[in-house]
Amino acid sequence: MAEKLIKLPDVGEGVAEAELVEWHVNVGDLVREDMVLAAVMTGKATVEIPSPVEGEVTWRHGEVGDVIATGTVILKIRIAGEGSDGEEPEAENGDRGEEPRVKPAVLPVAALEQALEKKVEFLKPKAEMAVPSPMAKAPPHAGAPRAEGEKPLAPPAVRLRAKEAGIDLRQVAGTGPAGRITHEDLDAFLNSQGGGGAVTAGLQPNKAVQEVKVVGLRRRIAEKMALSKSRIPHITYVEEIDMTALEELRTRMNGTQKPGRTKLTILPFLMRAMVKALGEQPGINALYDDEAGIVRQYGGVHIGIAAQTPSGLVVPVVKHAEARDIFDCAREVARLSDAAKNGTALREELSGSTITISSLGAMGGIISTPVINHPEVAIIGVNKLAVRPHWDGTQFVPRKMMNLSSSFDHRVVDGWDAATFVQRLKALMETPALIFVEE
Numbered sequence: 042m043a044e045k046l047i048k049l050p051d052v053g054e055g056v057a058e059a060e061l062v063e064w065h066v067n068v069g070d071l072v073r074e075d076m077v078l079a080a081v082m083t084g085k086a087t088v089e090i091p092s093p094v095e096g097e098v099t100w101r102h103g104e105v106g107d108v109i110a111t112g113t114v115i116l117k118i119r120i121a122g123e124g125s126d127g128e129e130p131e132a133e134n135g136d137r138g139e140e141p142r143v144k145p146a147v148l149p150v151a152a153l154e155q156a157l158e159k160k161v162e163f164l165k166p167k168a169e170m171a172v173p174s175p176m177a178k179a180p181p182h183a184g185a186p187r188a189e190g191e192k193p194l195a196p197p198a199v200r201l202r203a204k205e206a207g208i209d210l211r212q213v214a215g216t217g218p219a220g221r222i223t224h225e226d227l228d229a230f231l232n233s234q235g236g237g238g239a240v241t242a243g244l245q246p247n248k249a250v251q252e253v254k255v256v257g258l259r260r261r262i263a264e265k266m267a268l269s270k271s272r273i274p275h276i277t278y279v280e281e282i283d284m285t286a287l288e289e290l291r292t293r294m295n296g297t298q299k300p301g302r303t304k305l306t307i308l309p310f311l312m313r314a315m316v317k318a319l320g321e322q323p324g325i326n327a328l329y330d331d332e333a334g335i336v337r338q339y340g341g342v343h344i345g346i347a348a349q350t351p352s353g354l355v356v357p358v359v360k361h362a363e364a365r366d367i368f369d370c371a372r373e374v375a376r377l378s379d380a381a382k383n384g385t386a387l388r389e390e391l392s393g394s395t396i397t398i399s400s401l402g403a404m405g406g407i408i409s410t411p412v413i414n415h416p417e418v419a420i421i422g423v424n425k426l427a428v429r430p431h432w433d434g435t436q437f438v439p440r441k442m443m444n445l446s447s448s449f450d451h452r453v454v455d456g457w458d459a460a461t462f463v464q465r466l467k468a469l470m471e472t473p474a475l476i477f478v479e480e
Contacts (some may be wrong), residue, residue: 042119042120042121042395043119043121044099044117044118044119044120044311045093045094045096045117045118045119045120046114046116046117047092047093047114047117047118048110048112048113048114048115048117049076049081049088049090049109049110049111049112049113049117051079051092051111051112052083052086052088052111056083056111057110057111058108058109058110058111058219059081059082059083059088059108059109059111060081060082060083060106060107060108060256060257060260061079061080061103061105061106061107061108061109061110061115061256062080062081062082062087062106062256062257062258063079063080063105063180063257064078064079064101064103064105065077065078065079065080065102066078066079066098066116067087067098067101068098068099068100068101068177069097069098069099070097070098071095071096071097071098071329072092072094072095072096072097072098072118073092073140074091074092074093074094074095075091075092075096076091076092077089077090077091077092077227078090078091078092078098078116079115079116082110082257082258082261082274086388087257087258087352087384090115092118092342094116094118094120096119096120097117097118097119097122098116098117098118098122099117099118099119100116100117101115101116101117102114102116103115105254105256106254106255106256106260115145135147135437160266161408177355193210193211193213193215193220193222194215194217194219194220194221194222195215195221195222195223196221197209197223198224199223199224199226199227202224202227203227207245208227208230209245210222210230212230213226213230214226214230214464221352230464256356257351257352257353258353259328259353261353262353262354264416265414268415269412269413269415270412270415272331272415273413273415273450273452274450274451274452274453274454275410275412275413275448275449275450276448276449276451276459277410277411277446277447277448277449278446278447278448278449278456278459278460278463279444279445279446279447280409280444280445280463280464281442281444281445281471282308282442282443282444282445282466282467282468282471283431283440283441283442283471284426284441284442284443284470284471285440285441286471286472287307287310287470287473288426288441290474291305291306291307291310291475297396298368301360301419302368303368303371303372303375304371305367305368305371306371307423307426307443308346308370308371308374308400308423309367309368309370309371309374309396310361310367310470310473310476311398311421311423311470312344312355312359312370312374312398313362313366313367313370313467313476314469314470314476315342315344315362315396315398315421315466316342316362316363317465317469317475317476317480318462318465318466318469319342319396319462320363320460321465322337322461322462322465323338323339324336324418324453324454325337325396325418325419325449325454325458325459325462326338326339326342326376326395326396326460327395327417327418327453328395328416328417328418329416329417329418329450329452330416331451331452336453337411338416339395341360341361341362341363341395342362342363342395342396343358343359343360343361343362343393343394343395343396344358344359344362344394344395344397345357345358345359345394345396345397345398345414345417346358346359346374346377346378346397346398346400347397347398347399347400347414348377348378348381348382349401350381350382350384351382352384354396355381355386355391356391356397356414357377357378357380357381357386357390357391357463358377358390358391358392358393358394359374359377360393366387367427367476367477376466377390394414394417395417396417396418396419396420396421397413397414397417397419397420397421398420398422398423399411399420399421399422399423400422400423401423401425402425403425404425405422405423405424405425406425407424407425408424408446409424409443409446410421410422410446410448411446411447411448412448413448413449417447417450418449418450418454419447419449419450419454419459419462420448421445421447422447422448422449423443423445424444424445424446425443426441426443427440427441427442428440428441428442429442445463445466445467447459447462447463458476
């Protein structure tokens, strides 16, 4: 048999290392060609590593969260054939050499399928493991309840039954190999009411503690948030906006637009209002290099749209919003949001913003304190839209109201300038015709 060494490939972008974010195989697993072995992350791009051969995993290097250098051997796969595909890798620092060009012999597909079938058959539950009748006599217990912190051995099906019945498996003695708890042991415990004591069906303390390692995109987000909060003294300004007129306009525009055109949400209107307001206050459309002591004000308005994805928070960027009309803004927001959620957004589409919008839609709450996307100096937080009573000077009338909760870098943006900017947004969105007026 031969062995194939799988090295961490050069993922491009000039990086010399990557973070291991997911293992798809374990030692002993049988793999097919092109099957995904692992996933690594550089920046905000996740790259999957496929298997070049068919065979059995015999060794792997690195744990999820480890940063591994390019060229390091991370896996060994046993394949059919003579010889080896490289030297024995070291677990500490890996093999940094070039991967030899050896054409591997392929494990016969029939043999691989037969081996996989045996593994699946081994994992299938036995037919005779049916739950016995509550009247059946319980088998004797072998051993005493476990000590605090000791983890009991039990298959997933037994753990699920115990969880649903509110039973602490540490109190159940196992008769299987190495004290493994079987369905019969669980039935015996139920029939004997926990060895003489009643099984409480009510509320019980849950002492479980689950450790979740912060890796991949979640770690990048944590580092970015920590950097923003540690360096930027935030000032947050909240203002409510009467959105009734804008909502009427938006509904009418959506009802009369051409088929196939992207539906308008509130965001494109807000983006166009921001373009006009930033034209009057360019100091807010800026990045602050606090190490160099330089504020870089940009003519182009590149708006980041904070988007929640299955992997975590990412910020796709609508470039040059000042050169886009309201429908073009809507199309670009929809395209980038889909790309971010599907994991297909390019690196250049996730960087380069000069100001950010944070919106949670209906989950936006009444007020929020958004964290600035470092090194930007402002972020606009959109809260939920709701019908609320509004005093028009003579009486309370129902109006569609929404709050903007916006944060600014108080080192370079004074409170007066922040308030002036938000009040300009308020005026534009409460009289939406002004958004379309060219000055």
